[in-house]
Amino acid sequence: QSLPNVVILATGGTIAGAGASAVNSATYSAAKVPVDKLIAGLPELSKVANVRGEQVFQVASESLTNDNLLTLAKRVSALSKQPDVDGIVITHGTDTLEETAYFLTLTVHTAKPIILVGSMRPGTALSADGALNLFNAVNVAASKDAGGRGVLVTMNDEIQSGRDVSKTVNIKTEAFKSQWGPLGMIVEGRNYWFRAPVKRHTMQSEFDIDSIDALPPVEIALGYEGVAPTAINALAASGIKALVHAGTGNGSVADRIVPVLQKVRADGILVIRSSRVPDGFVIRNAEQPDDKYDWVVAHDMRPQKARILTMVALTKTKDTKELQRIFWEY
Numbered sequence: 001q002s003l004p005n006v007v008i009l010a011t012g013g014t015i016a017g018a019g020a021s022a023v024n025s026a027t028y029s030a031a032k033v034p035v036d037k038l039i040a041g042l043p044e045l046s047k048v049a050n051v052r053g054e055q056v057f058q059v060a061s062e063s064l065t066n067d068n069l070l071t072l073a074k075r076v077s078a079l080s081k082q083p084d085v086d087g088i089v090i091t092h093g094t095d096t097l098e099e100t101a102y103f104l105t106l107t108v109h110t111a112k113p114i115i116l117v118g119s120m121r122p123g124t125a126l127s128a129d130g131a132l133n134l135f136n137a138v139n140v141a142a143s144k145d146a147g148g149r150g151v152l153v154t155m156n157d158e159i160q161s162g163r164d165v166s167k168t169v170n171i172k173t174e175a176f177k178s179q180w181g182p183l184g185m186i187v188e189g190r191n192y193w194f195r196a197p198v199k200r201h202t203m204q205s206e207f208d209i210d211s212i213d214a215l216p217p218v219e220i221a222l223g224y225e226g227v228a229p230t231a232i233n234a235l236a237a238s239g240i241k242a243l244v245h246a247g248t249g250n251g252s253v254a255d256r257i258v259p260v261l262q263k264v265r266a267d268g269i270l271v272i273r274s275s276r277v278p279d280g281f282v283i284r285n286a287e288q289p290d291d292k293y294d295w296v297v298a299h300d301m302r303p304q305k306a307r308i309l310t311m312v313a314l315t316k317t318k319d320t321k322e323l324q325r326i327f328w329e330y
């Protein structure tokens, strides 16, 4: 057979979920159905690619750890080097899918398509979205024109950049959005491309999962009206190497928190100023004098993605100028 070879790495989530009845679209158990059953339930895949599955984990994605991330990325990297693998699909819970997608696009050196996919409803529900999302993922992974675009996400007929995309609604099937728009769409197994990523990824990345064996502890502190320094002080005392501050507005920081973050930086912990606002981006030296305080701004990265990039960057550098360059470039 001359069909492309696609490997599905299954990690759990709602796409492998099962509920008690067809009306249970929100009340169900995630991470129940094994990958071989997912593949067997979608005979249409055999016309698109030679598909085989590997069960890497079977978890809800909010429980994934840094070690899980390393295990998965190393497996993706190893498979991508095999001549008998043309594309890789990763089934994943949607809650932290955006973090895994960004981690892989930063660290896996391949021009072969890598596609993450999940679903918002379990396969047992009325109007389940997982089957079409997975069919689309395998189609994109099997197509020649999907390589070299960074790690991609196929949800709701859209092809999204793994760097840009986030879960923005927690109940609808159109859950994944990027403020910069999707890269394309997939309809009846055909890709329609409209734009390409400009940030560094995969082949052009200076980071390589094959030489990363541990990730440093990096945590997130939220800014809000009435915020106290309690959480930041506790995090700083816990041995973290960097703190992502999810500030208000344009990454603004409460006046009583500013000296706390200055102390955190003086103690050798890197401070990354991000925003809890989903869209837009943080501008350096606006709201706070980042040059003076030696803080880094997270550009357009949401706090959870800023944390991923910070962990990856810290495997190479602790220099704040370097870290800021990395935030602009990735």
Ligand SMILES: NC(=O)CC[C@H](N)C(=O)O
Binding pocket: 012, 013, 014, 015, 030, 059, 060, 061, 062, 092, 093, 094, 095, 096, 118, 119, 120, 121
């Ligand atoms: N829609 C989902 O995949 C959410 C299920 C679960 N919380 C997870 O992220 O794995």
